[in-house]
Amino acid sequence: MTHLAVQHVSKFYANGTQALADVSLHAGEGEILAVVGSSGCGKTTLLRLIAGLDQSSAGAIAVGGQVMHGTHPTISAVFQEPRLLAWLTVAGNIGFGGRRLKPAERDARTEALLGRIGLAGYGKRLPKDLSGGQQQRVSIARALIGHPGILLLDEPFSALDPFTRASLHDLLLGLWQELKPTVVIVTHDVEEAVFLADRVVVMRPRPGRVSETITPRLSRPRDKLSPLFDAAKRRVMQAIDRSLSEEHRPPPRQAADGSSLWW
Amino acid sequence: MSVAAAPTAEAGVAVAVSPHPARRWRAWDWLLALILPVSLGIAWEWAVRAGHASGRLMPPPLRLAETAYALIKSGELQTHIAATMTRVGLGFAFGAVAGTAMGTLTGASGVMRRLLDPSLQALRAIPSIAWVPLFILWLGIFETSKLALVALGVFFPVYLGVLSAIQDVDRKLMEVGRVFGLSPFGLVLRIILPAIMPTWIAALRSGLGLGFMFVLAAELLGASEGVGFLLLDGQQMGRADSILVAMIVFAILGKISDSVLVGLSRPILRWQDTVRDRL
Numbered sequence: 001m002t003h004l005a006v007q008h009v010s011k012f013y014a015n016g017t018q019a020l021a022d023v024s025l026h027a028g029e030g031e032i033l034a035v036v037g038s039s040g041c042g043k044t045t046l047l048r049l050i051a052g053l054d055q056s057s058a059g060a061i062a063v064g065g066q067v068m069h070g071t072h073p074t075i076s077a078v079f080q081e082p083r084l085l086a087w088l089t090v091a092g093n094i095g096f097g098g099r100r101l102k103p104a105e106r107d108a109r110t111e112a113l114l115g116r117i118g119l120a121g122y123g124k125r126l127p128k129d130l131s132g133g134q135q136q137r138v139s140i141a142r143a144l145i146g147h148p149g150i151l152l153l154d155e156p157f158s159a160l161d162p163f164t165r166a167s168l169h170d171l172l173l174g175l176w177q178e179l180k181p182t183v184v185i186v187t188h189d190v191e192e193a194v195f196l197a198d199r200v201v202v203m204r205p206r207p208g209r210v211s212e213t214i215t216p217r218l219s220r221p222r223d224k225l226s227p228l229f230d231a232a233k234r235r236v237m238q239a240i241d242r243s244l245s246e247e248h249r250p251p252p253r254q255a256a257d258g259s260s261l262w263w
Numbered sequence: 264m265s266v267a268a269a270p271t272a273e274a275g276v277a278v279a280v281s282p283h284p285a286r287r288w289r290a291w292d293w294l295l296a297l298i299l300p301v302s303l304g305i306a307w308e309w310a311v312r313a314g315h316a317s318g319r320l321m322p323p324p325l326r327l328a329e330t331a332y333a334l335i336k337s338g339e340l341q342t343h344i345a346a347t348m349t350r351v352g353l354g355f356a357f358g359a360v361a362g363t364a365m366g367t368l369t370g371a372s373g374v375m376r377r378l379l380d381p382s383l384q385a386l387r388a389i390p391s392i393a394w395v396p397l398f399i400l401w402l403g404i405f406e407t408s409k410l411a412l413v414a415l416g417v418f419f420p421v422y423l424g425v426l427s428a429i430q431d432v433d434r435k436l437m438e439v440g441r442v443f444g445l446s447p448f449g450l451v452l453r454i455i456l457p458a459i460m461p462t463w464i465a466a467l468r469s470g471l472g473l474g475f476m477f478v479l480a481a482e483l484l485g486a487s488e489g490v491g492f493l494l495l496d497g498q499q500m501g502r503a504d505s506i507l508v509a510m511i512v513f514a515i516l517g518k519i520s521d522s523v524l525v526g527l528s529r530p531i532l533r534w535q536d537t538v539r540d541r542l
Contacts, residue, residue, distance in 0.1 A: 051442055052441075052442075053438055053441060053442065071441050071442055071444060073444055075442070076442065076443070077442045079435065079438075079439070081435065083435050083436060083438075083439045085436065085439070085453075085454070085457070086534045086535070087457040087458075087460070087534045088534075096439075096443060096453075097443055099443060099444065099445075100444065126533070126534050127534075128534065128535075142443075146443075
């Protein structure tokens with residue numbers, strides 16, 4: 001439950017290409033923010049900056065009101081691939097995310113999470129014995145065992161089949177409701193963004209910047225088949241279309257609804 | 264047609280999901296592998312006994328067995344084996360520890376790599392046997408110079424293996440460590456060392472193989488005991504049988520040491536998910 005603010009962040013790579021140009025966004029406590037956009041729009045770069053894995057070239061990122069440098073104990077992440085440590089058991093991998101906890105507390109939470117992700121009794125198995133979907137469940141449990149204030153997800157379900165993806169959406173929302181972390185999820189799946197997020201940030205490429213922010217305004221649990229859901233999806237898709245057609249214009253001074261400059 | 268094909272397809276699936284895809288060595292495989300050496304041995308034994316060959320330069324199998332038996336009975340062979348294995352064991356221990364430490368240091372730190380690696384690579388370019396005169400000059404003709412030579416032989420493959428394995432550690436796993444708050448030292452301990460374990464074991468194995476090569480070189484160049492001495496002694500006495508027995512002993516010792524190393528590493532590498540499944 002931590003407030004996240006990205007303020008005028010730019011990122012240049014060593015070869016001179018600009019990945020992000022003056023990106024500002026915020027996520028309130030316990031909010032789910034989805035970041036969508038075509039490939040090359042800097043979504044993943046933005047997430048890496050928030051995670052503290054890369055340094056921004058300009059601007060600042062504040063967590064709970066404090067400007068952060070490098071990785072932060074309250075920020076946790078799920079990557080596109082499960083990235084489990086092959087030499088640790090399933091339980092060991094989940095516990096790895098809670099290294100700051102006392103061992104007894106860590107073991108208790110690991111046990112509870114194993115049940116929660118539907119892998120009770122799998123604690124002593126090795127990652128190689130799990131399916132891709134199961135591995136990603138473990139990766140989500142690893143990210144949540146430390147009760148992070150901010151959970152970052154970088155296209156976590158893109159490599160999974162639609163059935164597994166839907167069940168992981170439910171799992172993620174269930175855990176989110178229990179622990180209420182602030183969530184930033186990067187995805188290229190519009191339906192996923194609308195299903196999960198309180199607000200959808202649309203980015204556009206070359207260099208990556210925020211195009212606009214859409215608020216689906218749907219109550220939870222969301223029904224993917226309802227007309228309202230369809231309408232929200234269409235609004236996001238139209239925003240993506242606009243972002244692509246505006247690609248060659250200079251970036252706007254501020255987002256249309258002004259929300260990205262609210263602090 | 265499709266009905267007829269179904270059982271085959273099912274069998275194929277069953278094979279694919281079996282937990283141990285690597286083929287086990289069965290009795291039949293052993294038999295197959297033994298056909299060539301055993302039949303050659305029998306043929307040679309017959310040729311010598313029938314008087315078609317003298318067997319002086321290439322003694323037949325039973326002569327070798329007699330020689331080996333005599334050497335064991337007198338306790339000579341055991342002394343030689345103990346001497347050689349002590350040299351290999353100690354030299355391997357020193358070389359492996361030094362190679363692992365240096366490899367970890369240069370692999371984990373760019374500064375240390377730029378500082379140390381060029382010099383080590385230059386030293387590696389010297390054929391290791393070329394060190395023998397210097398080692399004898401520095402360390403004397405007894406055990407120390409032999410140990411140093413074995414350790415040197417073990418050092419380089421272990422060093423190179425550890426260094427390149429560390430550089431090959433998946434950046435993505437390092438990021439996991441960083442996100443979950445590992446310190447640089449924690450990264451080495453919790454991510455790098457486990458990740459390089461398979462390559463490290465492989466490097467130790469090739470180091471051990473070289474260790475045997477170098478112990479032989481050391482013993483050939485001057486020793487009063489050791490399996491290499493037995494070899495040299497056989498040459499000087501014109502006894503092909505003890506030369507061959509020494510060679511066979513080397514083969515057996517090398518194979519046993521390697522198997523012990525593999526056996527020790529097996530539980531550590533249980534997590535590996537590779538085609539070979541196990542070493």
